Amino acid sequence: MGRKIRGFVGAVLSAGLAVGGVVATSSGAAAEEAIYPPPASGYWDVRGHGWGHGKGLSQWGAQGAAQQGLSADQILAFYYPGTTKQNVGNDELRVQLRSFGTPSKASFWSTSGTGGPLTAADTTLAGKVTITLDAAGWIIERPGQSTVRRTGNTLDVRATPGADYGTGVVLADSPTATTGTYYHGYFRLVRIGSTNTFDVVNHVGMQLYLYGVVPREMPASWRPAAVQAQAVAARTYALSVKRSTGHFDLCDTDQCQVYGGRADVSDTGATVFMKEDARASDAVEKTYGHARWYGGAAAFTQFSSSNGGYSRGDSTRPYLAARPDPYSGVATGDPVSSWTARLPVSAVQAHCPAGGSLQRLVITSRDGRGDLGGRITGARVECTSGSATLPNNEAVFRFGLRSSWWAPVEPPQPRYLIHLNNSFTGYADTAFNFGDRTDTFLVGDWDGRNGDSLAIRRGNVFHFRNSNTSGVAEKAISYGNPGDTILVGDWDGDGVDTFAVRRGNQFHVKNSISSGYADRVIAYGNPGDEIVVGDWDGDGVDTFAVRRGNQFHVKNSISSGYADRVLYYGNPGDTLVVGNWDGKGGDSLGVRRGNVYHLRNSLTSGDADRVVTYGNPTDEVLLGDWDGNGTDTLGIIRR
8 A cells, every 4th residue: 555655754863751642762772883984084072991701811901910919829710710620631732833834845953953863754864854735745955965855744843753742843934034932742734624734743742842832922020810710721621622533732832821832042052032931931831730610521721811800701701791890900010901993984884885985884783791881792884885784703893903802982873763753642662762863765665565665865875774674774875866856656656665865856666665866757736836745645656746836746656757746735834744543545645733643534625633642842753664554653752
């Protein structure tokens, strides 16, 4: 049915919610979204809290707790509640050196320099050894010596035959390198699939591994209790991810926990840079074998630089609890529990579909924990190319900042709250947020499911939502030019409302919600006429009427020519409304005078059949069939 007054009545919003005759409020109003248009400067000034994911031990919090006198065990009990202390052994770990990449060639030498011994596969060698992988297997090259070939998909490189953890090997990325990294233990090179590249996996004992982890993850100069807590967290984490399958247990980057080996050394055996630190090694030794256990296994003891004063939870791991942290933010010199930064618009715009330009960043939800409303848990970008809801991923919500717990310094743009009534009396039946103060609203049945909903216009881009709820538009299209007058109606009787563009007295009619050329162009009336749309004869097709003062020239077909009917209604200065007020056929007229609506149920001259008081005189009012029952009713937009 063509029950269409497509658009809104009035343009000035009222700050109040109380209305005359009808109270447009709802107990089920949706949670507020925060809208941030891109600043002209090209960046947002933001403030935030924490660095990293915020789960488990907060490293700056551990330092703060240690400065207040807590022991390592007390720190661990706080950050991993419900876990218990467990004694474990010195397990072997297989560490994928992800920071080294996946080469097809690597070089090795003894920790005593290129004159020392080295074993590759079953061959004892001296000097710098370069190993290359090709389709046939491993090529082992030594300066001035014959090349050795070995088959298979793995190859071990050790200090001496049978050597395990007590000694080590130096790894470099090319035969011309004069400096490499000294790792304890030995290397296993593992072909990746059917390629000629390989993983470098360091097989090393737990204690020696931790020597290379703890000073990379936490300053060794911090309070001993904090460094010891870090050692236990790192040991437990490694045990929790250790596996019996695959060719490695964990990696050496911050995707796992950072592991740097023992030192950078020259090819003469001289130490260039010591990565281990005696204070961190002491913390590892003082906590030898200590781990945190939960449910009969090693706990997944995640940690990050700072949780900002409120930890993130993990519903699958009760010991990773979301709760306030009194220790993060109190340590001397803590720069990351609270911070300021600049977020480039380009970092957000990168998420626009099809390379569009950002129009709005919308923060749809936060976790409600702590300052600023807590960490971001939902966001979308609204762009010239359409809208995109961002993946529910904490790292995505950072946009390159230290954490997902941030907000622009400038307050968000005010958002409309829309109240819709399904009758002419009582409270609003629906209240929700959609669009913002710069948008133009259109009303239509965009999917043909017998109920009107809203679209917002931004220039010549239209964003459609098929339900009267908060959320992202289901569809966005470009149509016409930014300055065009847009009319909405069901021009072909298929139950779906579409657009017509008016230019003077020409109407470019489109029969689908899509970009492209008009399906029909007609001329009607004069360029200065006021045009209204309705289903005047109840046949399910919307057509035009020309208003001249209080005279209406009604056309019952999408065609040029004379009006099919002329009638009088209201006064020349009245604001006009159109709708099917009784659900019994076609559309008819009404006039708005302030907040009083005089509605007539037939397309004839005469007195109003119903007089309704609704809202405030300055309200912006929407009209549509919100519940699909065939009757058009009112709605109010307020900030």
